[in-house]
Amino acid sequence: MSNQQWPAEWRAWAEEVQATFPNATSSLMPFLHRVRSQQGWLTPEALDAAAELLGMTRQHVDSVVSFYTLFRTEPTGARTIHVCRGLSCMMAGADTLMENLEHHLGIAEGQTTSDGAVTLLEAECLAACDLAPACQVNLVYRGPVAPDAFRELLEMPVEEPPALARRAEQSGAQGAKGVADRE
């Protein structure tokens, strides 16, 4: 695939990060973060684009992406909820909060609702014990969230990744894809 086939903004971002970080490997993370914040997750095309635009191997990109939990390579909902499972949050009822969310949404931790609206994830310590039980909705902190007050996480207004907002408008019934197929 030639450079020209990637979206113009990706090409622009690649140039931008390369100008900021002369070392090719250093430019990978900022580029991936921008793509992630645009589409909510990293599509296989995004990984190919990163490898090609930044001049590294797909092997290297995959290794880095697999290292960081924030880089998701599976379809992710327009609203991504992280529930902290650190010690303080657990003592303040984070596990009950998670159970309530799971029950209400009909999905388990790590899954996405079938309409593609919500992804429910646990987070290792969010470093916000004063907010226990602490949560993030599209990476915006929220807390304390009492276990029974879980609905506020689903109702609070958030800025959606633009690509996801478009997708939610178009379909609304894309189904959780589950674990990506592996040979």
Place this chain on the structure above:
Amino acid sequence: MIQLSIDGREISVPEGTMVVDAAAKLGIEIPVYCYHQALGPLGACRICLVEIEKMPKLQTACTTAVREGMVVHTGGPAVEKGRQGILEFLLINHPLDCPVCDKGGECFLQDYSFWYGSGKNRFEESKIQRQKDYPVSDYILLDQERCVLCQRCIRFLGEYVGEEQLMLEGRGVHTVVSTVEGQPAHSPYAGNVIDLCPVGALLSEPYHFKARPWNIEREETVCSVCPVGCASLVTGRDGHPVRLEGRPQPDLDDYGFLCDHGRFTYDFVNHPARLEQAFLDGKPASASAAVAAVGERLARVVEKSGGGAVAVLTGAVHTVEEEWALAQFARESIGTSRLAVLKPVAGDLPLPLLGTYADLAAATGVLLLGADPYEAVPVMHLKLRAARRAHPVAVWGLGDRVLTRSTLPGEDFVAEPGQVAARLGVVLGGEALDGRWAELRRGLLETERLVVLWDGADPAAAALLAALAGQRGERPTAVLPTHGPRNWLGAVRAGISAEHAAAARILEDAAEGRLEALILLAADPLRDFPDGDLAARALERVPAVYFAGWFAPEPRHALSAMLPTAAWAEVTGTYANMEGRLQVAHGAAAAPGQARPVRSLVTALARAMGHPLRLPDFDPFQDQDGDRIARPAKQPAESAGAPARPALPPGEWRVLTGDMVAVSHPPSEIAERTREPLPLRLHPHDADELGLGAPGGLIEVAQGERRFVAGARRDARIPAGRVFIPRGLADVPANRLDHGAGVKIALADPVREEVAAP
């Protein structure tokens, strides 16, 4: 040079040497997992901890470069405690399943645990379970639980080979080695990761659960598949070879890397097609009866028409000693001088130009003259990459197709089919060259040390190579011939002519009825001789063809007798590789059935002829040139051109041919899984026009009355209007097609093929 002391002993080593290598020079072994000289320092496993005076903490010997006056202690309580701690961490999630592990007894995790480990595990938590026996390629299994994450496999394939097919995935204790995008690794060098893996994580699938270290014979041998002659170890169990491993040769700077075509075809010696039984006039016979009958018939021919009515062709795959025994038999017992090596190419290398692998390692410029090392002699491709990693090497490809590739970038000069030597002649002539060609001329003449990898296809190139060396004057020029057969230089050492003309004369004599018997030692003229039609006429005309070897050639009804001989790994002897280096290979298996060594066979034949043969002692090593065969002195040569070929009528295709070890290796049941179903190659545009799917499909190649059907693959390295047919392919014998004329190509009609099949 840097002077330092290791364990109280002084040594001086070049600047930049790592402590671990300096210690190795003193014979002091520092344990390592991640470090490998071919890959350089990484410092991932930490097992190589040593104490260095004036440094507050233990240091990793593999990442610490030597310094003047350094005082290193590779043992002592602090070091042992450090290594014990590292091993405890490495073993936290290790399953400790050594009793069912293929590497048990050959494992550095085991060895170092015995030397430095605590023998007791303080972790009571349950171990993390991961994938076991996960296939990462057709030949390789990965046990993620046993892995110590040293990354040798990843770095070897990624950095050394340049094919990034393995990677680290995940973080912390969840990190595993896996394949990129879940696709199996398919590099022809992937098998080396089995040797490189210091623990039981990467395993050979064909060797899986086959043997334990105490019930095998593990002998030094030389790979028998192509003329590179890679040093290796063959593992024999109960008389059968069950494994081939690379064998590093430190004094030759060789790390012992093999290609998978060699590593996984050792089972050819037990292939169902192997000749294990003697045949006389098409009927099974005991070996002694067949030998007696052949001997008597040969004696009658010699008595009636003289020894000159018998000719001997050798396929040069047996040991030097066996080729020499054959030569003695031909000269002494039969009394013939018609004796030659059967080569698949018509070019004859001027032996004074024969180069070495050391020349390649030091080269500043490399010319690929018709040869694609990746496909023909894969380990040469690795050696070239290794040279490039050490210093800049210019690579030029001059052939009838593209010869460089992404893992071996260079400048490509594509000539018309059959015009490769002519092109080289024009370049050396130096008249009216345009830009790129003028640069090629400058590069070839001015590079400091030039090595040519020559496929031997174009006979006119031989004189041009000599002329090139002459024009370069004092600057060294070396040629490495990439063509087979595997031991042709060994046959030369045994006194057998390897000139194309010698074999051609024998076949011409046979075709014209001047021969009464033809003896073939592992030679298949119909498959291998460049002029297949001449070979066919010769085999038809000569009254008696006696074959001895491993795999009888087709058509077998043309053979008056077939005598099985012992193969590679069944005899001890020497082989000469493409640099003319004689290498000793030991046997580790028993010859099957009635197969016997050539030496026994020829003495038995001589006895049956009534002229017992006394084979005097023979030492293939020639002291004046070490362990390489002697080469004549250089002679000045004139350059010559090659005749131009007529233009083709429209709609006709030119035939290209070349060596492809994936096709030419001996028949192997293990390698069947990676057999190339589409060995022919076409340019993608041509494939589109034909309507050939991706990645390819069956095509029909026709010339005159002859029609052949085989699979063809799209390959942008083949110029448009050409079809590449590898040498020695049974489906489409390239040597039966007239390369000067065109061929017609069409999509094969699968229905008709099925009907036509017997």
